[in-house]
Amino acid sequence: QVQxxxxxxxxxxxxxxAPPSAAHAVQVLVSLPGASSASDLANKWIQVSMHLAYVxxxxxxxxxxxxxxxxxxxxxxxxxxxxxxxxxxxVCVILGVVASMLACGWKVGMVEALCLIIVSGLSVDxxxxxxxxxxQASPRLRPVARAQLxxxxxxxxxxxxxxxxxxxxxxxxxxQLTLLSKIGLFMIFSTIxxxxxxxxxxxxxxxxxxxxxxxxxxxCSCSSSxxxxxxxxxxxxxxxxxxxxxxxITCQL
Numbered sequence: 001q002v003q004x005x006x007x008x009x010x011x012x013x014x015x016x017x018a019p020p021s022a023a024h025a026v027q028v029l030v031s032l033p034g035a036s037s038a039s040d041l042a043n044k045w046i047q048v049s050m051h052l053a054y055v056x057x058x059x060x061x062x063x064x065x066x067x068x069x070x071x072x073x074x075x076x077x078x079x080x081x082x083x084x085x086x087x088x089x090x091v092c093v094i095l096g097v098v099a100s101m102l103a104c105g106w107k108v109g110m111v112e113a114l115c116l117i118i119v120s121g122l123s124v125d126x127x128x129x130x131x132x133x134x135x136q137a138s139p140r141l142r143p144v145a146r147a148q149l150x151x152x153x154x155x156x157x158x159x160x161x162x163x164x165x166x167x168x169x170x171x172x173x174x175x176q177l178t179l180l181s182k183i184g185l186f187m188i189f190s191t192i193x194x195x196x197x198x199x200x201x202x203x204x205x206x207x208x209x210x211x212x213x214x215x216x217x218x219x220c221s222c223s224s225s226x227x228x229x230x231x232x233x234x235x236x237x238x239x240x241x242x243x244x245x246x247x248x249i250t251c252q253l
Contacts, residue, residue: 054113061113062094065120076128077135081211086131089202093123096193097186104185111179115186122190126162126198129154134206143210147203155199162195 007027015023069090073083097119106112133150141149166188173184 051108054108054110058108058113058116061117062120065117066090066094069120069124072124073128073131076132079135079211081209082131082135082206085205085209086127086202089197089205090120090124090127092201093127093190093193093197094119096197097123097189100189100193101186106182111182115183119186119190122187123194126158126194127202129158130198130202131206134203134210139211139214142213144207146210147207150206151199151203158195158198162191165191 011025011027014025018025066087070083070087073086074080077083077086094116098116101112101115130150133154134146137146137149169184169187169191171184173181173188175181175184
């Protein structure tokens with residue numbers, strides 16, 4: 001790439017000094033003498049230009065994906081701290097997927113650029129579900145209890161979804177066509193990293209840095225269990241507990 005840049009600057013100087021009718025010079029790598037394979041006969045500078053284009057496209061796609069995911073997280077959770085934590089976990093998922101691709105020896109090409117562009121959209125679902133379940137839990141609960149309820153509530157559906165996705169991705173990764181096999185491996189990486197981060201790192205961060213429980217003037221001492229709080233809330237929604245008894249639930253956990 002350094003030699004490519006040097007030659008490009010030299011060609012630009014030649015075009016600047018040449019007459020207008022001849023100021024259209026381009027650099028082309030001459031075919032090697034005795035070359036027999038298609039890779040030896042190909043223009044290496046074109047490959048360098050394509051590689052630079054793929055890298056630029058990948059970076060732009062990742063940035064746009066993260067920028068789009070943040071408002072979605074904010075609209076779903078309605079909380080800046082929860083959205084920021086979820087976005088940080090999404091970045092960790094993307095870094096994990098990139099690390100897995102590098103461990104497999106992949107280089108940035110057309111397939112890899114396409115996979116990295118859509119990785120944020122594929123990986124945000126589990127993170128979004130856990131963060132949304134955390135935000136929908138009772139604000140009177142401690143963050144630890146809210147994170148536990150979020151995992152208990154959304155863990156089984158996310159696990160079932162990951163199993164079906166992995167099953168299809170494994171079948172796709174066994175294809176002989178390189179395009180399909182790489183997409184299958186990419187789906188495996190994305191599913192494993194997104195599910196693992198959503199049920200481990202994200203709840204831990206939410207329990208540690210999540211919003212503190214809201215205060216209330218409650219005197220009941222027999223309702224110190226999160227299960228009791230959730231049960232009372234469910235009964236209140238169903239109409240079994242009058243609305244005026246809601247303040248009798250304690251938030252001292």
